[in-house]
Amino acid sequence: MGERKVTVAAEVGLHARPAATFVQRAMKATMDITVAKAYGGAGPVNGKSILAIMALDVRQGETVVISAEGEGSEELLDELAEIAGTP
Structure with a gap:
């Protein structure tokens, strides 16, 4: 399983437009994608669900x-x- 640790750069975090752009790209993939907070234990959540990603807050x-x-x-x-x- 591949993974990337990423520090979120957008001022709004991984919410609204950045989350929508992320999910739109993820939806084009045939594989499962997960997203989790690196520190704090939140996740993993479905990377193709905008609601799940936004719920990570x-x-x-944050990474x-x-x-x-x-x-x-x-x-x-x-x-x-x-x-x-x-990254």
Whole structure:
């Protein structure tokens, strides 16, 4: 299983527009994707669910772990990490 640790860069955290952009990209993938807070124990949640991601309440500067497994997962994880913040 591949994963990326990402520090969320957006001022609004992983909410509203950044979350929608993340989910839109994740929905195009055939594999399961999860997102969890790296510290604080929240998650993992379905990376294809905007409500689940917003419920994590990830704020700017917090670190998340994005995970996926399957063919093409490394490229997908790179794209999702770029959307969410800085690796």
